[in-house]
Amino acid sequence: MAQGSSTDAFVEFERVQKSYDGENLVVKDLNLSLPKGEFLTMLGPSGSGKTTCLMMLAGFETATHGEIRLDGKSINNIPPHKRGIGMVFQNYALFPHMTVGENLAFPLEVRKMGRSEREQKIARALDMVQMGDFKNRRPTQLSGGQQQRIALARALVFEPELVLMDEPLGALDKQLRESLQFEITELAHRLGITVVYVTHDQTEALTMSDRVAVFDDGRIQQLAPPDELYEKPQNSFVAQFIGENNTLEGVVEKIEGGFALVRLDGGEVIDALPVNVQEVGQRTRVSIRPERVESNLERLHPEAHTLPAVVQEFIYMGDTFRTRLKVAGRDDFIMKTRNAPDQPRLKPGQEIRIGWLAEDCRALDA
Amino acid sequence: MTDSAMTPPKQPMAALPGGEVTEGPMLAADGTPLKASLKRALRREKLRALLLISPLLIFILVAFVAPIADMLFRSVENQIVSETLPRTVAALEADEALPEEAPGEEVFHALYTDLVIAEEYKVHTRLGSRLNYEMTGLSSLFRGTGRDVGRFDTDIYTDQFVEAEPALEDPVNWSNWMSEEEIRDALPLTADAWDAWTTLTVEANEDDPLEEDVADFVYTALYRDLANGAAPANFPDVDVSSFETVSIRALFEDSDEDWLDPEVWQVIQTYSPAYTDGYFLNSVDMMNGPGGDAQWRPDDEQIYLKLFWRTMWMSMAITFSCILLGYPIAYLLSTLPLRSANVLMILVLLPFWTSLLVRTSAWKVLLQQQGVINDTLVWIGIVSDANRLALINNATGTIIAMTHILLPFMILPLYSVMKTIPPSYVRAAKSMGANDWTAFWRVWFPLSIPGIGAGSILAFILSIGYYITPEIVGGTEGVFISNRIAYHISSSLNWGLAAALGSILLALVLVLYWLYDRIVGIDNVKLGG
Ligand SMILES: Nc1ncnc2c1ncn2[C@@H]1O[C@H](COP(=O)(O)OP(=O)(O)OP(=O)(O)O)[C@@H](O)[C@H]1O
Ligand SMILES: [Mg+2]
Numbered sequence: 056m057a058q059g060s061s062t063d064a065f066v067e068f069e070r071v072q073k074s075y076d077g078e079n080l081v082v083k084d085l086n087l088s089l090p091k092g093e094f095l096t097m098l099g100p101s102g103s104g105k106t107t108c109l110m111m112l113a114g115f116e117t118a119t120h121g122e123i124r125l126d127g128k129s130i131n132n133i134p135p136h137k138r139g140i141g142m143v144f145q146n147y148a149l150f151p152h153m154t155v156g157e158n159l160a161f162p163l164e165v166r167k168m169g170r171s172e173r174e175q176k177i178a179r180a181l182d183m184v185q186m187g188d189f190k191n192r193r194p195t196q197l198s199g200g201q202q203q204r205i206a207l208a209r210a211l212v213f214e215p216e217l218v219l220m221d222e223p224l225g226a227l228d229k230q231l232r233e234s235l236q237f238e239i240t241e242l243a244h245r246l247g248i249t250v251v252y253v254t255h256d257q258t259e260a261l262t263m264s265d266r267v268a269v270f271d272d273g274r275i276q277q278l279a280p281p282d283e284l285y286e287k288p289q290n291s292f293v294a295q296f297i298g299e300n301n302t303l304e305g306v307v308e309k310i311e312g313g314f315a316l317v318r319l320d321g322g323e324v325i326d327a328l329p330v331n332v333q334e335v336g337q338r339t340r341v342s343i344r345p346e347r348v349e350s351n352l353e354r355l356h357p358e359a360h361t362l363p364a365v366v367q368e369f370i371y372m373g374d375t376f377r378t379r380l381k382v383a384g385r386d387d388f389i390m391k392t393r394n395a396p397d398q399p400r401l402k403p404g405q406e407i408r409i410g411w412l413a414e415d416c417r418a419l420d421a
Numbered sequence: 422m423t424d425s426a427m428t429p430p431k432q433p434m435a436a437l438p439g440g441e442v443t444e445g446p447m448l449a450a451d452g453t454p455l456k457a458s459l460k461r462a463l464r465r466e467k468l469r470a471l472l473l474i475s476p477l478l479i480f481i482l483v484a485f486v487a488p489i490a491d492m493l494f495r496s497v498e499n500q501i502v503s504e505t506l507p508r509t510v511a512a513l514e515a516d517e518a519l520p521e522e523a524p525g526e527e528v529f530h531a532l533y534t535d536l537v538i539a540e541e542y543k544v545h546t547r548l549g550s551r552l553n554y555e556m557t558g559l560s561s562l563f564r565g566t567g568r569d570v571g572r573f574d575t576d577i578y579t580d581q582f583v584e585a586e587p588a589l590e591d592p593v594n595w596s597n598w599m600s601e602e603e604i605r606d607a608l609p610l611t612a613d614a615w616d617a618w619t620t621l622t623v624e625a626n627e628d629d630p631l632e633e634d635v636a637d638f639v640y641t642a643l644y645r646d647l648a649n650g651a652a653p654a655n656f657p658d659v660d661v662s663s664f665e666t667v668s669i670r671a672l673f674e675d676s677d678e679d680w681l682d683p684e685v686w687q688v689i690q691t692y693s694p695a696y697t698d699g700y701f702l703n704s705v706d707m708m709n710g711p712g713g714d715a716q717w718r719p720d721d722e723q724i725y726l727k728l729f730w731r732t733m734w735m736s737m738a739i740t741f742s743c744i745l746l747g748y749p750i751a752y753l754l755s756t757l758p759l760r761s762a763n764v765l766m767i768l769v770l771l772p773f774w775t776s777l778l779v780r781t782s783a784w785k786v787l788l789q790q791q792g793v794i795n796d797t798l799v800w801i802g803i804v805s806d807a808n809r810l811a812l813i814n815n816a817t818g819t820i821i822a823m824t825h826i827l828l829p830f831m832i833l834p835l836y837s838v839m840k841t842i843p844p845s846y847v848r849a850a851k852s853m854g855a856n857d858w859t860a861f862w863r864v865w866f867p868l869s870i871p872g873i874g875a876g877s878i879l880a881f882i883l884s885i886g887y888y889i890t891p892e893i894v895g896g897t898e899g900v901f902i903s904n905r906i907a908y909h910i911s912s913s914l915n916w917g918l919a920a921a922l923g924s925i926l927l928a929l930v931l932v933l934y935w936l937y938d939r940i941v942g943i944d945n946v947k948l949g950g
Contacts, residue, residue: 136852
C-alpha cells in the first residue's frame, strides 16, 4: 500500500513540543519514528506526557512546535476525522445509546459504505475478537473485558493502518489483562497494523511491544526493544523504572579498557561498565539487577572487586530466593538467586561477600 | 415455602448453652431463629427510617396531599344548596311543575321556612352568590327576598291562631306539645319548624325560646298541617277552614317576580344534589341545561377551553424557546474549563437571585411600545416609528418574559447531563472519521436528550401553572388558565370552579407526563449524575 519499504518511518515526531498553559512544556523536544507494522509502547509515570503525545498524533491536541508526519505527510493541519487513525480509549468510549453492531457500523457509515459490505466487515471484526454473538447487545450489557474487545473491534473495523491505544486494559483485572494483551499483539501482528500503545504497566510494555519508549518529564528517556531496555538501561531513571534494580552511588575513579572503577561513598571500590560517564571524578549512580548479584565468588573473575555484605532478611519464594542485604551503608540491596542444590540458604546476620561481572553493573548518570 | 422460615420460631434445645448449633433452623446467638431475629432487626431499621422521614412526610401530607385532596373535593362538592334549603330541595323532588313553570305552593312554603332560617343565620347571601355562578341575578334575588321574608304577611296566621286559642301564644305550651311524639307525628311541618326555630333562637340569637314570641313561620307551618287535615289529640282544636289565608307563592312574587321564572327553579333543582359536575362542565365551557343535560355554553361565555389551549401551546412555545436558547449555553458550559464555567454559571443563575417581580417589571420597561427595545429598533431603522412592535400585554410578551424566567430550569439539567458525557465519546467518533457535525449529531446529541427531557418537563410544568408573569406582561391575550384560577380564588370567590380548573390542569399534566413516558421514556430523564 505505502510507497517505500517497511523500514521507512511510518509515524514520525520531529522536535515536537507541547504546552497547555504557555508556561510549562508537557512534551519537550520529542523525536520518534516508527516503521510500519511496529508495536510501540509508551511507558512512563503518571503525568509524563504519554496521553498528550497520543492526542497530538490523533489530532485532538495541536503541537505547540515541531512536526508530526504520518506516512511521510505532515498531519499538523489535518483534522482528526481525516487522519484515519483507529483509537481505543481507556474507558472504552463505546456509545451507550447504540448497540454493539451500531457502534461498529458507525465508522463505516460515516465512510458511506454500502449495507452489505458493512455487515460483512462488522461480522468479520466481531469474529476477530470472538464476540460474534453480541452484536445486538448494548455496551452496558457487557462485561469490562467484552467491552474492551468491542472497543478494539470498533477501532479495527474500518481497517486503519495505525491504531492508538491509551491504557486500554487499565480497568481490567490481571488475568483478563494478560489474555487480552496476548490477543492484541497477536491481532496487530496478523493484520500488520502499526500500534502505538500507552501503558503504566511495565510488564505489559515488556511483553507486548517491539519497542518501548520510556517517558519521563516530557522526554523519551530511552527507546529500545524490551530486552535491551531491561538489560541495558541508558540512564538511572530507566534502570529504576524498569524492573527491580539496586543502586549504589559513588565517584568514577578510573576508566580503562572499556571498564570503570567506581569508588562508592563508603570508600569501597567496585567494577562497572561506563554507560553515562565519560571522565574520572564524575559522580555516578551504578545499577545492578538483583539476579546478576553473585555470592558465589568462584564464578567471578579472580581479580574482580567484591563487597562485604550482611544478610538482613532471607525470603524463600519457591523458584528463587530473595535476600535483602546491607551493602555499602544501604540495607535495601536485593540479591535474587535461583533455587539450586548448591545454593546456600542464608541466615539473617550472616556475613558474606558479593560481587558481579563488570558488564552487569552499569555506571549511569547521578 | 418449605424452608425453615415456616417452622415455629421457638425450637427447644436447638442451641446448646455454648451457642453451638445442632440442627434445625439456623439460630442466632440468643437461640431465636436467625430469620426471625433478622426480620426483627430489619423492622427496627425500617422503623428508624420511617422516623427519620416522618417530619417531611407529615409536612407533605399537610402541605401538599391534603390541599390537593381538598381541591379535588371542592371541585365536585355542592352541599350548600341542600344545606341551606333542605326543605325546598325535598319539596322540589315531589313537585312536578318544572320545567314548564315555577313550582306550587308547597315548595314556596318550604322555601319560605328555609329562607327565614337562612336569613337569621345570614347564609342566604352565600347561597345566592353560589347560585349566581350558574345564573346571573340569583344573588340579588336571594339578597332582596331575604330582606323581605321577615316582613311577609304570614303573621295573619299567627294572629288568627292566637285569637282562636290564646294558649297557642305561650312558648312553654309549645314546648310541652312538641315534646309529645304523637303530636309531632301528626304535625310534621310544625314540629320541623318548631325545632328549627328553637335551635335558631338559641344559636343565632342566643335567647331562651321559652321567653320569646314564637315565630310566624311556625304558625304558618301549623296552619298548613291543620289545613292538610291533621287533628292531633291533646292539642288545641282550632278550626282553620274559616281562616283568612295568604298565598306564599304570591308573597314571593310580590318580593321579586323572578321567583316565578321556571329557569330559576331549574337552577336550584339542578344544583340541589350534594355533588355536582357543574364546576367541571363550566371548566370546559359547558353547563347543565334544562333537564340536566350537559350542553355548550353560549359562544360569548366560552373562555376556558380557549384558555387551556392557549396555556398549552404557549407553554410548549416557551419550553421550545428555552431548549433553543439553553442548549448552546449548556453545551458551552459543559465544555469550558471548570473555572470559566463557574463564572458563566453565576450569570445563568443570576435571575434566580433577583425578585421575580423586579425581573418581570423590567421586561415591561424593555418591551413597551416606547420601551428600550422598540426605541432601539426604531433608531436603527428596522421598524418605523408608526409601526412599533407590540411586544407586551400579549402572548409575545408572556413568551419572552417566561422564557427568560424558566431558562435556568432548562440549563441546569441540561448542563448536569452534558457534564457527564465523557469527551472521549466525541473523540472516539472523530477518530472513526466523523466530522464535527456528525460526531455531535450522532453521538453527543442523543446522549444529551435525557437533559432535554428533564429540562422540558421542568420548564413545561412550571410554565403551565405560572401566574405572576402572565398577569403582569400578558395583557388579555397572554394570560394563562392559572390567572383565571387565581381570579376565581381571590376575586369571584368561586372556589369550586377554581378547584375544577385546577383539577383539570393537574390531570392534563399527568396525562402529558404519561404521554411523555410512552414516547420518550421517563428513565430517559436525568437531572444529573
Ligand atoms: N487538557 C490539559 N490542560 C492542561 N494540562 C494538561 C491537560 N492534559 C494534560 N495536562 C498536563 O500535562 C501533563 C501530561 O499529561 P498526560 O495526560 O499526557 O500524562 P500521561 O503520561 O498520560 O499520564 P497518565 O499516565 O496519568 O495518563 C500533566 O502534567 C497534565 O497535568
Ligand atoms: Mg494518560
